[in-house]
Amino acid sequence: MLTNLSDLDLRLIRVFLAVVDAGGLSLAQAMLNVNQSTISTQLSTLEARLGFRLCDRGRSGFRLTPKGDRFAQAARRMLDVVNDFCEEARNIEKKLSGSLRIGLIGHTDPVQNAKLGLAISSFRERDEAVRFHIFNRSPNEIEEQMLAGELDMGIGYFWHQLPELEYVSLYVETQVAYCGRGHALFGSLERIGTVDVGNYEWIGRSYPVPEFESQFGQQNYSARADNMEAVAVLIMSGRYCGFLPAHFAAPYVALGLLQPLNTDELSYRVTIHTCSRKASRRSDVIEAFMSDLRAAMQPL
The missing domain is CATH 3.40.190.290 (D-Maltodextrin-Binding Protein; domain 2)
Structure with a gap:
């Protein structure tokens, strides 16, 4: 049973996810630059550490077990956090660092999308090391993911406007x-x-x-x-x-x-609004980007 996480575990987890992404051991060989027997041994080592089987592999093909599927999802979330941490640690001297996760509704005006691009360009001129993540979401999904802490801000048409969030007119x-x-x-x-x-x-x-x-x-x-x-x-x-x-x-x-x-x-x-946490709960990264966004939304 895995009770702590070592460097070896991280390497084995990355191998496992590479096999999942490739759809099998044979297709993962070129990606990992190792032979199938080595990959199989690494998967067996990870399964022994975890205490359950991750996948069926053999002549019948490659298939995740139900537990393996759940583990793959959890592992991807964990590696995202690790990667964000490493990125932030490398850029700790920067004034602004971390991630900015933005949810956008679809089918928006290309002119307004161009202004959003200008805002990102202006933000990148700051003393920053911020990784952008931009997702296409429905207004409901944006608000739900804002409340769950999965998004930092959203841009869209919000008809009910939740009291827990702050909405600012954009265009x-x-x-x-x-x-x-x-x-x-x-x-x-x-x-x-x-x-x-x-x-x-x-x-x-x-x-x-x-x-x-x-x-x-x-x-x-x-x-x-x-x-x-x-x-x-x-x-x-x-x-x-x-x-x-x-x-x-x-x-x-x-x-x-x-x-x-x-x-x-x-x-x-x-009216299309920005949606974010209340000002008292917003990070410096979000505050800076929203300032650049407001400036960019002036007429071109």
């Missing part, structure tokens, strides 16, 4: 109503208004959109979707109307697949 996104090719309104010069909305089938969101509901009220939807790509697909069926971010819909409009219905009347604006 505004315009949502416009569209129909698709094959729809009765496609190609028509008629500009339907709010009073006409009930005459057509619409796609709703699987999450609340207060900005929409305050302007258009609750609608009876024939379909629902939880992401922009799904909304676009349903609109392009020619059976529904729906709202999309103007920047996201633009390529579809250019291809003649979507048509805006009435950008003046059938549109609304949502």
Whole structure:
């Protein structure tokens, strides 16, 4: 039973994960630059240290045991922490060091993404040694992982805004109503208004959109979707109307697949926020990056 962790254990764990990533001992040979018998011996040594079998290996192929699968996940988390520690120790003299884990929603405006890139560039000019980790997550996942300590900050549309977190306005996104090719309104010069909305089938969101509901009220939807790509697909069926971010819909409009219905009347604006811990709990790294982000979000 493993009760303490030695340098040998770390080496054996890295061998084990290399075999898992390669999908077997034979494919791991080139990666590790050792022969199969040596790898097999190293795995057996690790299993003896742990007190359970990690994988089945032989003529029938390579397969993780249930315990081996759980151990692989735990080992990856442990090595991430070790790597972060080593990185921080190497750069302890730097004013800012550590990791910055950011969650982003998908399908954001390319112009705003470019500004995020500028913020990262500005941050890298500081006296820092920070490792960036950027993940694509839904708004709910960002908030959940913020509370669990798995993310340091998020950027997205947050409709309920949890009291445990702090939200700061970043930029505004315009949502416009569209129909698709094959729809009765496609190609028509008629500009339907709010009073006409009930005459057509619409796609709703699987999450609340207060900005929409305050302007258009609750609608009876024939379909629902939880992401922009799904909304676009349903609109392009020619059976529904729906709202999309103007920047996201633009390529579809250019291809003649979507048509805006009435950008003046059938549109609304949502605010994209940063999401982070309360100021008293934020690290110097997060404070510095958020400062650079606010500066970068000024008009290009």
